[in-house]
Amino acid sequence: MSPPVAAATGPSHEASSLKLQALRIHAGRTARQRLRERGLSPEDVRIVPAAAGGPKGLILNPLDRFVFGRWLARGTQPVHLLGASIGAWRMACACLPDPDEAFAQRVQDYIGQRYEHRPGKPPHPRHVSEQVGVQIVDPLVRRAGDVLGHPRYRLHVFTSRGCHRLLRRQCRWRTPLGYAGAFAANAVSRAALGGWLERVVFHDPRAPQLPIGLQDFRTHRVALDARNLHAALLASCSIPFWLDAVHDIPGAPEGAYWDGGLTDYHLHLDYASMGEGLVLYPHFQQSIVPGWLDKALRHRHRATARLDNVVVLAPDPQWIARALPGGKLPDRKDFKTYADDVEGRIAAWTRAVAESQRLADEFEQLVGRDSIEALPLE
Numbered sequence: 001m002s003p004p005v006a007a008a009t010g011p012s013h014e015a016s017s018l019k020l021q022a023l024r025i026h027a028g029r030t031a032r033q034r035l036r037e038r039g040l041s042p043e044d045v046r047i048v049p050a051a052a053g054g055p056k057g058l059i060l061n062p063l064d065r066f067v068f069g070r071w072l073a074r075g076t077q078p079v080h081l082l083g084a085s086i087g088a089w090r091m092a093c094a095c096l097p098d099p100d101e102a103f104a105q106r107v108q109d110y111i112g113q114r115y116e117h118r119p120g121k122p123p124h125p126r127h128v129s130e131q132v133g134v135q136i137v138d139p140l141v142r143r144a145g146d147v148l149g150h151p152r153y154r155l156h157v158f159t160s161r162g163c164h165r166l167l168r169r170q171c172r173w174r175t176p177l178g179y180a181g182a183f184a185a186n187a188v189s190r191a192a193l194g195g196w197l198e199r200v201v202f203h204d205p206r207a208p209q210l211p212i213g214l215q216d217f218r219t220h221r222v223a224l225d226a227r228n229l230h231a232a233l234l235a236s237c238s239i240p241f242w243l244d245a246v247h248d249i250p251g252a253p254e255g256a257y258w259d260g261g262l263t264d265y266h267l268h269l270d271y272a273s274m275g276e277g278l279v280l281y282p283h284f285q286q287s288i289v290p291g292w293l294d295k296a297l298r299h300r301h302r303a304t305a306r307l308d309n310v311v312v313l314a315p316d317p318q319w320i321a322r323a324l325p326g327g328k329l330p331d332r333k334d335f336k337t338y339a340d341d342v343e344g345r346i347a348a349w350t351r352a353v354a355e356s357q358r359l360a361d362e363f364e365q366l367v368g369r370d371s372i373e374a375l376p377l378e
Helices: 029-038 054-074 086-094 099-111 125-141 144-148 174-188 229-236 317-323 334-338 342-355 357-366
Strands: 023-027 045-050 079-084 153-162 197-203 219-223 256-258 278-282 310-315
Touching: 023 029, 023 357, 029 278, 029 310, 045 054, 045 086, 054 086, 054 099, 054 278, 054 342, 054 357, 079 086, 086 099, 086 125, 086 153, 086 229, 099 125, 099 342, 125 144, 125 229, 144 229, 153 229, 229 256, 310 317, 310 357, 334 342, 342 357
Parallel strands: 045 079, 045 278, 079 153, 197 219, 278 310
Antiparallel strands: 023 310, 153 197, 153 256
């Protein structure tokens, strides 16, 4: 048996000649014990969540290519893929016959985004929606049969539907008022947010129920098919005021649908209710934030017992500061920072993805070990 490999990072850390410079492994209580006793096998994985977060998700591209293109492909069990916003696109790519190629192409499409706009003004939301539909969503929908027919993977796309009268349709004056109300309600309690927005999960028709409970928030389930795949994927990334809402998705309750990250930013779900197996969570940070409106509410960022069987693969913040352009993850603010210097933004994001190959390389070394000492989720 190989010696245990601790998943802490830093130049001074060494275990069995393996040094982790970029990757940190965090895990819940049950998952830490399992990793310590037997390491990590593709057969252990039952769920892979994929967070919203826009360009931050770019640094997971090499890790996605390894996990889905080589490692997880060696398993035989069904795996549920849960995605919100950019996470939904990532998980749709994973369902294609050659996920390595699909991830490589989609990251280039995402990095190469270009939007027409007036000087000093952001692009119009309708234009952004149109371009995202053409550049990112359409190539996936053209392969709907593959996305929805993978022999092992079951895709679940998370969206947020306006259920308060101010958010049932996109409107120039009602929508800002509605989101002001949602923000105030969420500050009181996450449950109160349910009076303004509700979760709608578009699921693989072969898996109408996830192997975990979704009782934490009012939820509708709608079967994915060729008629609604485009709308569901586009809705899942439709950030209010940046993109237009998607209305009246076929097979789903009528209304306006927005970014799935509003209700499920990082998909902090009741994974511990799953009967067996582990949740493998490639993530751009350690903490799993419940909803987008919770970003400023630090007390809601703490790990809970619902994450006991979760294994988070996250970049070391010190590595981010050393290795990535600007010492940070790519993010949506880069569109404003680089403004008309589109080539500068593309170069920075391309370099970030290239540097992130280290995450995949280090994970590949870890999964060959018989024992892994993970850090706790906090």
